[in-house]
Amino acid sequence: MLERMVRKFRRRASLEESDCQALLELPFRKRVAEAGRYLVREGDQLEESILLLSGLAYRHKMTADGARQIVSIHIPGDFLDLEGALLKVADHSIQALTRAEVATIAREHVIALIDSHPRVGRAMWIDTLVDGSIFREWVMNVGRRPAKQRSGHLLCEFARRLEIAGLGDTSGYEFPMSQEQLADATGLTSVHVNRTLKVLELEGLIVRNKRFITIPDWERLRDMAGFNELYLHLDQAA
Amino acid sequence: MLERMVRKFRRRASLEESDCQALLELPFRKRVAEAGRYLVREGDQLEESILLLSGLAYRHKMTADGARQIVSIHIPGDFLDLEGALLKVADHSIQALTRAEVATIAREHVIALIDSHPRVGRAMWIDTLVDGSIFREWVMNVGRRPAKQRSGHLLCEFARRLEIAGLGDTSGYEFPMSQEQLADATGLTSVHVNRTLKVLELEGLIVRNKRFITIPDWERLRDMAGFNELYLHLDQAA
DNA sequence: CGAATAGTTGAGGACTATCAAAAGTGGTGG
DNA sequence: CCACCACTTTTGATAGTCCTCAACTATTCG
Numbered sequence: 001m002l003e004r005m006v007r008k009f010r011r012r013a014s015l016e017e018s019d020c021q022a023l024l025e026l027p028f029r030k031r032v033a034e035a036g037r038y039l040v041r042e043g044d045q046l047e048e049s050i051l052l053l054s055g056l057a058y059r060h061k062m063t064a065d066g067a068r069q070i071v072s073i074h075i076p077g078d079f080l081d082l083e084g085a086l087l088k089v090a091d092h093s094i095q096a097l098t099r100a101e102v103a104t105i106a107r108e109h110v111i112a113l114i115d116s117h118p119r120v121g122r123a124m125w126i127d128t129l130v131d132g133s134i135f136r137e138w139v140m141n142v143g144r145r146p147a148k149q150r151s152g153h154l155l156c157e158f159a160r161r162l163e164i165a166g167l168g169d170t171s172g173y174e175f176p177m178s179q180e181q182l183a184d185a186t187g188l189t190s191v192h193v194n195r196t197l198k199v200l201e202l203e204g205l206i207v208r209n210k211r212f213i214t215i216p217d218w219e220r221l222r223d224m225a226g227f228n229e230l231y232l233h234l235d236q237a238a
Numbered sequence: 239m240l241e242r243m244v245r246k247f248r249r250r251a252s253l254e255e256s257d258c259q260a261l262l263e264l265p266f267r268k269r270v271a272e273a274g275r276y277l278v279r280e281g282d283q284l285e286e287s288i289l290l291l292s293g294l295a296y297r298h299k300m301t302a303d304g305a306r307q308i309v310s311i312h313i314p315g316d317f318l319d320l321e322g323a324l325l326k327v328a329d330h331s332i333q334a335l336t337r338a339e340v341a342t343i344a345r346e347h348v349i350a351l352i353d354s355h356p357r358v359g360r361a362m363w364i365d366t367l368v369d370g371s372i373f374r375e376w377v378m379n380v381g382r383r384p385a386k387q388r389s390g391h392l393l394c395e396f397a398r399r400l401e402i403a404g405l406g407d408t409s410g411y412e413f414p415m416s417q418e419q420l421a422d423a424t425g426l427t428s429v430h431v432n433r434t435l436k437v438l439e440l441e442g443l444i445v446r447n448k449r450f451i452t453i454p455d456w457e458r459l460r461d462m463a464g465f466n467e468l469y470l471h472l473d474q475a476a
Numbered sequence: 477c478g479a480a481t482a483g484t485t486g487a488g489g490a491c492t493a494t495c496a497a498a499a500g501t502g503g504t505g506g
Numbered sequence: 507c508c509a510c511c512a513c514t515t516t517t518g519a520t521a522g523t524c525c526t527c528a529a530c531t532a533t534t535c536g
Contacts, residue, residue, distance in 0.1 A: 043468070061378045063387075064464030069378035083371075086364050091371045091469040114360075118353060125363045126324050128370060133321075133329045135373035140299045140307035143380040143425030147492075149301075178514065187381030192492055194516060210501090226302030230281070231329040385524075416482060430524055432484060448533090 002026065002103065004077035004165070005051055011164075012130070012236050013123035022117050026110075028103035033057075033096040039080065040094040048104045049084040052076050055100025056176060060184065061092045070185035071138065072131070073097070073158065073177075077165055081131060082124050085110035098176050130233045137231045142187040145226065147196045150186045152205065152225030155213060160229055172207075172214035240264065240341065242315035242403070243289055249402075250368070250474050251361035260355050264348075266341035271295075271334040277318065278332040286342045287322040290314050293338030294414060298422065299330045308423035309376065310369070311335070311396065311415075315403055319369060320362050323348035336414050368471045375469045380425040383464065385434045388424045390443065390463030393451060398467055410445075410452035 006023050009015060015023075028051070033039055039050055042061065052074050059080070060070045071092060074080055080094050085107045114121030134157075141153050158175065162168035179197070180190040188196070200206045205221045207214040215221050244261050247253060253261075266289070271277055277288055280299065290312050297318070298308045309330060312318055318332050323345045352359030372395075379391050396413065400406035417435070418428040426434070438444045443459045445452040453459050 059374070061374060063378060063382050064461075064466070067382040069382045071374040071377045081370075083367050086360070087367055087371075087471055088473060089468060089471070091471065092374055115356060118356070118359075121356075121359065121363075122324070122352075125359075125366065128363065128366045129321050129325055132319075132366060132370045132373060133325075135370060135377060136297070136299060136309040136330055139309045139373060139376045139380055140301060142377055144301050144305040144307045179516095180514080189493055190515085191494080191517090194514095195492095198516085223302075228302070230327060233325055233327070233329065235326060417484095418482080427525055428483085429485090429526080433524090436484085 001030070001053060002028070002051070004053070005079070008077045008165070009120070009123040009127065011234070012126040013119060015119055015123060019117050019120050019123075022113055023120060026105055026113060028105045028109075031102050031104060033100050033102060035096055035098050035100075037096045038093060039096060039102060040084075040090045040092075042090055042093045044090045046084045046087055046090055046107070048106050049082055049110050050080040050094065051103040051105060052078050052080055053101040053103055056097035057094060057100055057102075058097050058181070058185070059092045059094050068184045069187065070181060072134065073185065075161060075165055075167060079124075079127065082110070082128055097181070126236060130236070133231045133233060147186070147188055147192060148199060149225045150188070151182065151193060151196050152200060152221055153227050154182070154186060155206065155215070156222055156225050156227035157232075159213075159215060159218075160227075160232065164232075164234060170215060170218045172212065174211060175213045176211045239268070239291060240266070240289070242291070243317070246315045246403070247358070247361040247365065249472070250364040251357060253357055253361060257355050257358050257361075260351055261358060264343055264351060266343045266347075269340050269342060271338050271340060273334055273336050273338075275334045276331060277334060277340060278322075278328045278330075280328055280331045282328045284322045284325055284328055284345070286344050287320055287348050288318040288332065289341040289343060290316050290318055291339040291341055294335035295332060295338055295340075296335050296419070296423070297330045297332050306422045307425065308419065310372065311423065313399060313403055313405060317362075317365065320348070320366055335419070364474060368474070371469045371471060385424070385426055385430060386437060387463045388426070389420065389431060389434050390438060390459055391465050392420070392424060393444065393453070394460055394463050394465035395470075397451075397453060397456075398465075398470065402470070402472060408453060408456045410450065412449060413451045414449045 002024050006020050054076050057074045057080055058070050059072045060068055062068050114124065141150050145153060159170045159173055162173050163170055179193045183190040183193045201208055204216060205224060207216060240262050244258050292314050295312045295318055296308050297310045298306055300306050379388055383391060397408045397411055400411050401408055417431045421428040421431045439446055442454060443462060445454060
C-alpha cells in the first residue's frame with residue numbers, strides 16, 4: 001500500500017531498514033475520492049497529511065477574482081503534502097484529478113514518526129525542498145515561457161516524473177487532464193491551450209489520442225520546451 | 239548578528255532557550271556582497287546555507303532562451319535557503335539586490351544542529367513549507383493576475399513581510415528594485431512595469447519617490463491586488 | 477562633469493484572451 | 507440500443523493586454 005511512498009523517500013535520502021519499517025507501519029485511513037472531489041479546501045484547518053496511493057490529484061488556488069491556478073500535479077506516491085502535519089491552515093485546495101485512492105495520516109502520527117526516526121524526517125524535509133524547487137520552476141514556466149514551450153514543459157515534467165516513479169516512460173503516457181485544467185496549470189485559457197496543442201501536434205512534437213499523449217521524439221520536445229531536469233533533484237540519495 | 243533569524247524561527251515553532259542558544263552558536267563566516275554579486279549560481283555544488291543578515295537578495299532562474307525569472311525576494315533574517323544543507327546542486331541562482339551582509343554556514347553545522355535540536359529542525363522545516371506556500375502564491379500571481387494586480391500584489395507582500403520582520407510597515411518602505419528586476423519578478427517587461435506603476439500612482443494606490451514606495455491606503459491597495467496574507471502562515475508558532 | 481544605468485514615452489505588432497457556436501465524447505436511462 | 511444531456515474539444519472572428527523597438531530624459535556615481 002505504502003511501498004511507493006517508501007520508494008520515493010529512499011530516493012530522497014538514505015534510509016535504514018528500521019526507517020522503512022516505521023514508514024510502512026504508519027497508521028492511516030484509506031479513502032477513495034472520485035474525480036473532481038476535494039480532498040482539502042483552502043482555509044481548512046489542517047489535521048492530517050494525505051498520501052496519494054493511486055490516481056492523480058492537483059493543488060490549486062483561486063484569486064480574489066475567481067481565476068484558478070493549478071500549482072502542482074501529483075502522481076501516486078506523492079505526499080499532498082506534508083504541510084498538513086506542520087501548518088495550521090491550508091493555503092490551497094487539493095482536488096482529485098481522476099478517481100484516486102488516498103491514505104490520510106493524522107498529524108500526530110507523522111510527528112511521532114519524525115521524532116522517533118530522524119532520517120525519515122530528513123527525507124521528508126528534502127521532499128519538501130524538492131517540491132519547492134518544482135514550484136520555482138513553475139513560476140518561471142508561467143512567467144517567462146511562451147505558450148508552446150510552457151505547455152511542452154509541463155508535458156515533459158509529467159512524463160519524467162512518471163518515469164522516475166516507475167509509472168510510465170517518456171515515449172508516451174495517459175494524461176487525463178482536460179484542456180481547461182491544462183489551461184489552469186499553465187496560466188493560459190483553454191482555447192489557447194487547444195490551439196497550442198494543435199501546433200505541437202502539427203510539428204510532430206506530440207501525438208494525441210483521446211487522453212493519451214505520445215512523444216515520438218523525446219529530445220526534440222525536451223529541447224523545444226527548454227526542459228532541464230536539474231530542478232527535479234533526482235540525484236539526491238546521498 | 240543572528241538574532242533576527244532566531245526571532246523568525248520562533249515565529250515558526252516554539253523553541254526553548256537551549257534551542258535558541260544553539261542557533262546563536264552556529265559557526266558561521268560573515269561575508270559582504272555588493273549589489274549584484276552572485277551568492278550562488280545555478281548548477282553550483284551546494285555545501286553551505288546562507289543567511290541574510292542585512293540588505294536584500296533574490297533568487298532567480300533562466301530559461302534556455304535566456305529569459306530571467308526572479309522567484310523570490312529576501313529580507314534580513316531569511317535563509318537563502320536551507321536547500322544548501324540538504325540538496326546537492328543549486329537549481330537557481332542567488333544574487334544580492336543591494337549591498338548585503340550574509341552569514342555562510344557549512345552544511346555539516348546545520349545538520350549537526352538539527353540532529354541535536356529536533357525542535358530547531360522542525361522550525362526550519364516549517365520555514366521551508368512556508369517558503370513553498372509563497373512560491374505557490376507566486377505561481378498564481380504570475381499565472382493568473384493582470385499586470386496591475388500582479389505588481390500590486392508583489393508590493394503588498396513585500397510590505398507585509400517587512401512589517402512582520404520589524405523592518406518597516408505597510409504605510410511605506412524603501413524598495414530598491416529596479417523596474418527591470420520588478421519585471422523579472424512579475425513576468426512582465428520593464429516597459430510594461432513602468433506603465434503599470436504609473437497607473438497605480440495615477441489611481442492613488444501608491445506614491446513613488448526615487449526608490450521609496452508610499453502606500454497611502456493599505457486596504458485599497460490590498461483589495462485591488464487581491465492580497466490575502468493567509469499564504470504567509472503568520473500564525474504558526476503553535 | 478561625463479558615462480553608465482535606470483526610468484519614461486511613443487508607435488506598432490504579437491501573443492493571448494474573449495465571445496460564440498459547432499462538433500465530438502461519454503455516460504444515463506428508457 | 508438509441509436518445510439525450512453534460513462536458514469537452516475545436517474553430518472562427520475580434521479585441522486587448524502586453525511586448526518590441528527605439529529614442530529621449532533623468533539619475534547616479536566616479
